[in-house]
Amino acid sequence: MDFTFNEDQLLFQEGVRDFLTNEVTPEKIRELWETDSGRSPALWGQLTELGLTGLTVPEAFGGMGMNELDFVLLAQECGYVALPEPLVQTVLVAVPTLVNSSNEDLKAKWLPQVAEGAATIAVGLEQNLLVEDAHIADLLLMEKNGNLYAVEQADVTLEYNQSVDPSRKLYQVSFDESRAMVVAEGDEAQALVNGALNRGALGCAAQALGLTQRMIDISVQYTSERTQFGVAIGTFQAVKHRMANVAVPLEYAKATVAQAAYAIANNVSSVDKNVSHAKSMACAASLLGAKNSIQVHGAMGYTWEVNLHIYMKRAWALDKTWGDQAFHKGRVAEAIFADDALLGAGNTFVR
Amino acid sequence: MDFTFNEDQLLFQEGVRDFLTNEVTPEKIRELWETDSGRSPALWGQLTELGLTGLTVPEAFGGMGMNELDFVLLAQECGYVALPEPLVQTVLVAVPTLVNSSNEDLKAKWLPQVAEGAATIAVGLEQNLLVEDAHIADLLLMEKNGNLYAVEQADVTLEYNQSVDPSRKLYQVSFDESRAMVVAEGDEAQALVNGALNRGALGCAAQALGLTQRMIDISVQYTSERTQFGVAIGTFQAVKHRMANVAVPLEYAKATVAQAAYAIANNVSSVDKNVSHAKSMACAASLLGAKNSIQVHGAMGYTWEVNLHIYMKRAWALDKTWGDQAFHKGRVAEAIFADDALLGAGNTFVR
Amino acid sequence: MDLNFTAEHDAFRQEVRAWLAANVPAEPLKTYDTAEGFQQHREWEAKMNEGRWGMVTWPSELGGRDADLIQWLIFEEEYFRAKAPSRVNQNGIFLLGPTLMEYGTDEQKAEILPKMADGTEVWAQGWSEPGAGSDMAAVRAKAELSDCGDYYIVNGQKTWSTRAVWADQCFGMFRTDPESKRHKGLTFILVPLDLEGITVNPIPQLDGLPGFAEIFFDNVKVPVNRRLGDEGQGWEVAMATAGFERGLMLRSPARFQQTAKRLVELYKENQASADRDPAIRDAVVKAYMAAESYCLTTFETACRLIKGGKIGAESSTNKIFWSELDQTMHEVAMDILAARAELEPFAPQAKGVGSWLDGFLFAQSGPIYAGTNEIQRNIIAERMLGMPRK
């Protein structure tokens, strides 16, 4: 039993955090809002140089061969800066899905490109209403009629759907199966789809942790500087307790996210329950974080100028995608209300 | 449209409040805990002198001929002092049920006795697990197999069930129909039963308002006197906000209780919805009142010595009897989700 | 107690309903946070005034209908039911209007009220100053009487001025006694926004539109007849205005009841999906009950006021109750809409989302403006419950 991240993982996180907080500033995000694609090839190049795009690509295909547990702290940092680039989707969702498939041609063609930063892959599941970043994806893994297809950018038709979060680029994707390659069918496809869904949900949960921390940090700074009635408003007990009330569920969501990442990386039998537990709790913490942060900002929190809304809007969106609260609480309910459920002390860690 | 109580009603309330707060003190309640019956014939005599026991008895039977709306503010005061005597049950529930029945013999025999303070009547519905104050009831109106029976004390068998609230005297009642009088059968019985349930629920709601106010008053006094870190703890914003958070739902439950009383007294068609709305909101306010009051009391609130628990325990009990939250929220849901429901602005006041 | 409307009430309701049915634009107006929408709303105010429906609570000699509070609530019920446009001049009609009637000179009333009524002059409020938040007494903007005594020279800054971007006039407190502190030495002044020396900077809000603005005053000369009340009486006048803000005229129950109705409808339309999360059904029921409670309590208060009662610190419960209810209802709607919740209404997949997202964003401001809910809780604890201040 060792429920800690190792030194390498923590150092990697630190490096990525430094890079992201320096590069993916609120100003940078606002700049990207003004561009057509909303995405920065230059930034993607930097992420590639850091080894991030190839992190989960097997070494045989030019990647680092690391797993979901190695990436989860980095996904948290992506959340902390509200990264617009589709790093989580490509590295955490798409690549492992491809790797887990039996389609060697696809792997050979695409995984090296992903590792080199030359391609991104989007994933479209029926569970999700829309596909994130389909417009810049070179390849799309699409669930359709129970199968999983791989289809290239040239062969899809996209319809843009604007989100409240200007960084999020959402598309309805249509394609003709005849121009797509079958990745998997039947049970194999559904196993891959479920795996992708779990990875997508884990990505949301990890980002939600980062977003919540960011909203706390912004709020603490704001309330420490802003004075009213002659004192910093952060000295008011009501303001303090609002932020403490965010810190508590955040603190208790962290270990659930770690467990979920571990469960995915190690094929633990309780993986669905673990992921749903993490997604539900981490996103709930982030919603409370948004609500309490805007409140302690007063009217400033309601402005476009203050950066808070960048993170709030992402938190709102992530709560509802890759399975909403209903879906994830529902999966937990199914597990714990089952006749053969092993409940209570001593049953938390299973193989 | 006049959504106010009239001067007479308010004056009556004031008089009863003065009497009850002087007579039904926490010390008096603790004394009664030590008695066998838990009830005070002397107190009942005083309540009779005030005209309370006969309040809803028609004038023809020696009462004041007043209605549920006239009594609801008094029920609130009964809650404020956590009155142990079965005044609400007798006056608000039992008497109108009997008056609304077509059994003239029963009325002629029992109503004058109630008005004189010589008899109390308990009501046992299938909706309720147990019967309150069955041990001192001279007559019991009992729902059984779809009918409503009247049965005298001598003909019932009682089994005592101890409540967390030492003032509450709860009994399982069994009787032989052959020794009981039929008050009503079939539809008439069910109409009387539903009316009794609504009146019982209204009684709980009104008492919950009084209980909540009492818990606020006790807490405000305690936190104004108690010092910590050199200042009254009532100056801490966290303590203030806890109490303000009780005051808000209490304030907004009051008008629902008034509407419910009006609806019963005037046979308004939405009466079931109105009563359930009031019961749910008033009891929810009282639960929050209990929770926040014990918290601002610190460890003192956890003691038997401090009077707070007298009112907390009553609040906990009343939330769950005469229909619990599930029952009352369920009746509201049924009304608002009905296909022909009239929803939204302009539909609050119906005939 | 009599919870029936009188025949006169019913007749009044029918009259309102008929006029609205004939006049409410079939196409919703554009939001008044755009120039075009602002103009459309200004025209709507003019049409309302023509029909004498713009300020029903005003005296008839000022173009109103002498409506009492119950009639006002009936009017609002019909107004929200008819989905009539939001009131772009609510700062004027509901806040400054009644204040002027109490504190204004006959000349001021004659000059200002008619233009307010017909939408010729739309009013912005200048309550807040930068860095002051809910602290209304933290006024630094100055007004100095000119030597000749004809005008005030106004300097300083106001912020969070709702709709100021396209408004014509603004009211607020200015410090006329430079030695004074807090709520002393303040004077209530009405400032035309086209005067020289005024700069209005839009502040984009969460949806990106400029719903409010900062106003800079640089040696602005405001004629002395634009002072409302006496010099130094500003706090008293402002408290009267703020009382109207917290009072019954704004935040009609009808608004929240109609939201609750739409929420029930949204739930029913999406019931199969919504029932996957049992918390949703429960939240819808509770929200509906809360909206009804808000209505009941408001009618109760209105009846009490009509009979000569006073509104006290319990008006602070009002602010908390409606703002949290509004926030909750929109959160529940977001939960029902699930993945559609984040979509702008014009997105192709945004079927059935209606205006819930806009409403959700707007609801975020409820617990903040007109005195944050934290301030309201302090007021409730201290003034209503009598808890110690220090």
Added chain:
Amino acid sequence: MDLNFTAEHDAFRQEVRAWLAANVPAEPLKTYDTAEGFQQHREWEAKMNEGRWGMVTWPSELGGRDADLIQWLIFEEEYFRAKAPSRVNQNGIFLLGPTLMEYGTDEQKAEILPKMADGTEVWAQGWSEPGAGSDMAAVRAKAELSDCGDYYIVNGQKTWSTRAVWADQCFGMFRTDPESKRHKGLTFILVPLDLEGITVNPIPQLDGLPGFAEIFFDNVKVPVNRRLGDEGQGWEVAMATAGFERGLMLRSPARFQQTAKRLVELYKENQASADRDPAIRDAVVKAYMAAESYCLTTFETACRLIKGGKIGAESSTNKIFWSELDQTMHEVAMDILAARAELEPFAPQAKGVGSWLDGFLFAQSGPIYAGTNEIQRNIIAERMLGMPRK
């Protein structure tokens, strides 16, 4: 990261399980808030000690098993699963014990620890004084060194002393420097409760039983060798003890997980009735998730501590999390039990109520004791988040 128990862990678990299966009384003991129950629990502690299961984290030379935190958590899991008795001497074993090992003299350890371990001496804590609440530094009880230097003369009062009614010993801080204020000039002293001049007054709690007591000290002569640490070092010693209180040794996740399990079972037994209120199912699911989170976070912290990490202000999140979870779980249980909820377990109609009512009453104290949750929120805001103090 490796979330599997080692073979040694599994073996340890089996050993605990086997011993408990053989030794846990078939009939639940009476509550230790009664004289008879107290004696039963004292005997249970002796039996635990015989099997060397009483203080598994203590060093083996003191009768413990040198268990690390993971083993401790495993022990607790088995202990709660086996429904073994509550620990009447937890103040001794988990709070004072570790403090003694850190600050005690060899003589003190030799004299005190064995009797603590076998239940001969049950310890009460004397943290609070009347009117001081969560303010541990508000100590007025005095201890004056006698002229001969052999003993302290102790005067004053302690309150909320858990289990003091039948306990043998009590620990607490006393003011040895009469000129000192707040957390200065305090000394940590261990007081035998049978000394002359001591009066213990039971305080009945919500269920009417004396779960705690006031202790009055009237010129009590306490031998100087009962001082723990140096004179004036009391605050430091107490902070170490309080750290153990907030730390991992108490409030085992297993306790809350077993409650969550029982809640799931209660829900399933009463599902038809419970599902009338959709909020209940949702609350059960959320409570179960929270209990699991508490377990996960505790194991994570334990692993971090084993690797040399430190526990900081985040231990304050711990207190809030478990106490609110415990309260919520019992509230939900009350909702499920509905009309049965108010009944004492021995009432004829109390079928299936189990110990939920007792648990509900006890859960009310969670957010209060060991520093109210308000105090914990201040600590989180100031020390963990770095918000300004004044």
